Amino acid sequence: MSDPPKGPRVILEDDQPQIAPRLDFGWDQAVVPVVPPNPPSRWSGFGRAAAGVVVLGLGLGALEAANFTAAQFTRGAVQGWLTLGVVVAGFGLIASAGWAELRGLLSIRAVDRARAAFARGDLEAARSEALRWAGGMAEAAPLQPALRQVGSIAELRALLEAGPLAGLETQANALGRAAAVQAFAVTAISPSPGLDALVFAWRGVRLVRQVAALHGLRPGLAGTVALLRRTVFDAAAVAATDIAVDAAARALLSNKLLEQFAGEAAAGALAARRMLRLARVAAEACRITPPR
Amino acid sequence: MASLTDPLGLLRDAAMGAEQLGRGLLGQERIRLAVTGLTRAGKTVFLTSLLANLLAAGQGRRTLPALEAAAGGRLRGVRLVPAGIESLPRFDVAAHLAALAADPPAWPGRTEDLSTLELTLEVERRSWLGGLLGSRSITLELLDYPGEWLLDLPMLSQDFAEWSAATLQRLRRGPRAEAARDFLAFVDALPAGTPDDEALARRGFILYRDALRHCRDRLGLRFLQPGRVLNPGPRGEAPILWFFPLPHPEGSGLAMLLARRHAAYVADQRDNFFEPYFRRFQRQAVLVDVLGALHAGQEAFEDTAEALAAIAAALRYGGSWLDRLTGAGVDRAAFVATKADHVPGRQRDALAALLGALVAAPQNRAEGAGAATAVHAIAAIRCTEDDVVTLEGRPVAAVRGVLLRDGRSARIYPGEVPLRPPEPGFWDHGFFEMPEFQPPRLDAQGVSGVPHLGLDSLLAWLIGDLL
Incomplete structure (x- = not known):
């Protein structure tokens, strides 16, 4: 076998165009984050049963109402028009409630879109989401001209965080403090732990909805559930810490009287702290910028 | 190296060691990564790529899979530390990227x-219990500087006479003698005790500077x-x-003037470059353009x-009992052959092996001080x-790229490494x-x-254990 050629060489490619395009390794595509594929969404048995009940209830109700309205018209025009008015008003209210739920859910999806745009560094998409959000917020509306001028994602984010989002965070904290005081008071005077939990849950849901409203979201029932699902993991981590602290306190205090006193005070303080934390977590979930 | 003759330096080392320990306990470590390399080794491009890819990885892009694996998928974000009141310019990664694109x-x-930049890496803690304390923030300090300045490190331990003797000995060797012919003729004509005439000093400096430029370029x-x-x-x-080296560096007159300038220069470099930035670092990447050196001749x-051996001998790797006491010293040093894309894939191992032979002396010195070392070939x-x-009638492995000078596509056979x-x-x-590629x-x-x-394997080895 002969030796390899000695010395380096440059071989120009004559068959190639004079100005060759730059190499493209498809890097942008190669490094795209790998997201686990979404499991195919299938309706659970419970979901199908519930949908069936709704379809039957609304469908049969609508058919029944239509038949009844037609029968009323045979009795007389006045009865017919009155019945039609009642039916349209009733179904109209149901439809407007459904629309409000849908809008609430869509507004939460818009927050997701804005966050995704910030995360991937897509300035134009993030700007357009920020402008849409600012348009619906009294606190952020004056910022719109400045938002149109920004030249980078970092600037856009800084502008939002320094201005309206900082103000909203302060207000969310105030709401959290108010809820904390109420939770502490209720825990102190309530006669049973079961009632504690009920009051805490009700106040927590109300707090999440209040914070969401601050951020321009109007979550209905479905929207509130979606927000609660986001906050539940953080809240669970807080609860785990609380349990550890509580257990440590009880282990250290062997005196029965001290144990009783510390237990009651600790329970109230824990409830209050959870409310404060819940307000912060809910505010994080509603912000249009991703967490740092 | 820390020494009892430098109590202030020792105190500073002890304070920095205590700070490092405290930061470690709080999960707020600060790591100084010294990127050392001779001129044209590719430090600026290396830092640009490192920053761009780390920032992208922080956004979830899979730019550094080996580092992600070393971090166990716990890297949650990477961001630039906002500018404070630093007197040094910031490393302008955005401008470098824009120019490349x-x-x-x-x-x-x-x-x-000089220019600096700091990055913060947000990393989730390993344990569930630790996770309750929140994520760790690891700050990575980076510095860019002219590679030529690094060669002043060996000068710190030489006086003017020693430096003159060593420099003239090198200049009279091989092709340097031809490049420095005019300068050597000039200094050889200067008798001992030449008066400190400014015209002579300027003339000698200009000839010496021209000789150095010729040797470099x-x-x-x-x-x-x-x-x-x-x-x-x-x-x-x-x-x-x-100033410039003299065959008769002792005595008064011109020799004394040049010796004073030499001493002032060394003190200035020590105070303003080496002490603030190279006195203490934990991780080191030594970049070497092996292929460029190979193609430039024996x-x-x-x-x-x-040059690499001289720099390593002057660098502070720690290892003494005082260094251990104050927490000083380098944990890991990676020797890196840059521009590995200039050889085909099957020759990259040979490139790394050749670098291993080239840096045997610095590697031994780092290992002697207790640092772990490794050799990498990267682009x-x-x-x-x-x-x-x-x-010559046989197929050989080559690389193909687009030439920077005229935008034409070319294939390069880099020879056998x-x-x-x-x-x-x-x-x-x-x-x-080697022609420059686009x-x-x-x-x-x-x-x-x-x-x-x-790059990901290199970073995984250098800082993966800290994540």
Whole structure:
């Protein structure tokens, strides 16, 4: 076998165009984050049963109402028009409630879109989401001209965080403090732990909805559930810490009287702290910028 | 190295060690990564790629899979530390990326001044219980500087007489003697006790500077001192630089004037460059353009090895009992052959092996001080793809890229890369300058990082254990 050629060489490619395009390794595509594929969404048995009940209830109700309205018209025009008015008003209210739920859910999806745009560094998409959000917020509306001028994602984010989002965070904290005081008071005077939990849950849901409203979201029932699902993991981590602290306190205090006193005070303080934390977590979930 | 003769330095080391320990306990570690490399080794491009790819990885892009694996998928974000009140310029990664992505593209020019940047890596804690304390923030400090200045490190331990003797001995050797012929004729004509005439001093300096420039630009040599004569930095040429080696460095007159300038220069470099930035670091990446040295000929290749050994001998790797007491010392040092995309894939192992032979002395010194060492071959920005050409009737592995100078596509056969320092017959083919390639198509915003070869493995080895 002969030796390899000695010395380096440059071989120009004559068959190639004079100005060759730059190499493209498809890097942008190669490094795209790998997201686990979404499991195919299938309706659970419970979901199908519930949908069936709704379809039957609304469908049969609508058919029944239509038949009844037609029968009323045979009795007389006045009865017919009155019945039609009642039916349209009733179904109209149901439809407007459904629309409000849908809008609430869509507004939460818009927050997701804005966050995704910030995360991937897509300035134009993030700007357009920020402008849409600012348009619906009294606190952020004056910022719109400045938002149109920004030249980078970092600037856009800084502008939002320094201005309206900082103000909203302060207000969310105030709401959290108010809820904390109420939770502490209720825990102190309530006669049973079961009632504690009920009051805490009700106040927590109300707090999440209040914070969401601050951020321009109007979550209905479905929207509130979606927000609660986001906050539940953080809240669970807080609860785990609380349990550890509580257990440590009880282990250290062997005196029965001290144990009783510390237990009651600790329970109230824990409830209050959870409310404060819940307000912060809910505010994080509603912000249009991703967490740092 | 910490010593009892430098109590202030010792106190500073102890304070920094205590700070490091406290930061570690709080999960707020600060790591100084010293990126050392001779001129044209690719420090600026390396830092640009490292920053772009780390920032992209922080956004979830899979730009550094080996580092992600080393971190166990717990890297949650990477962000630039906002500017504070630093007096040094910030390393402008956005401008470098924009220039590389522009049409026509431009590689970063010669680095003329120091610049720094800090990154914060947000990493989830390993344990569930630790997770309740929140994520860890690891701050990575990076510094860019002119590579020529690094060669001033060995000067710190030499007085003017020692430096003159060593420098003139090198200058009279091989092709340097021809490049420095005028300068050598000038200084050899100066008798002992020459008066301190400013005209003579300026003339000698200009001849010496021209000789150094010729050695750097035409011969590809690197061990050239003082560094600021070749790259004066933003302050330009000042009288402190106007000295040169003398055959009769003792005595009064011109010798005394040059000795004073030499001493002032060394003190200035120590106080303003080495002490603040190289006194203490935990991780080190030594970048070497092995292929460039190989193609520049035997003299340049041996000169590179000599320069690296001299720098390593002057660097502070720690290892003494005082260093251990104050927590000083380098944990890991990686020796890195840059521009590995200039050889086809199957020769990259040979490139790393050749670098291993080239840096045997610095590697031994680092290991002697207790640091772990490794050798890597990387391309901070990959500019070529593997190809095959037929030469002298046989197919050989080559690389294909787009030339920077005229935008034409070309295939390069880089020759055979030897596994160890080559035999004399290897150098027969003469000087070859690897053409510059255009960078590949890049996103100017750097959202997806930049294509590279082996950067992730290098970072995983250098800082993976800290994540």
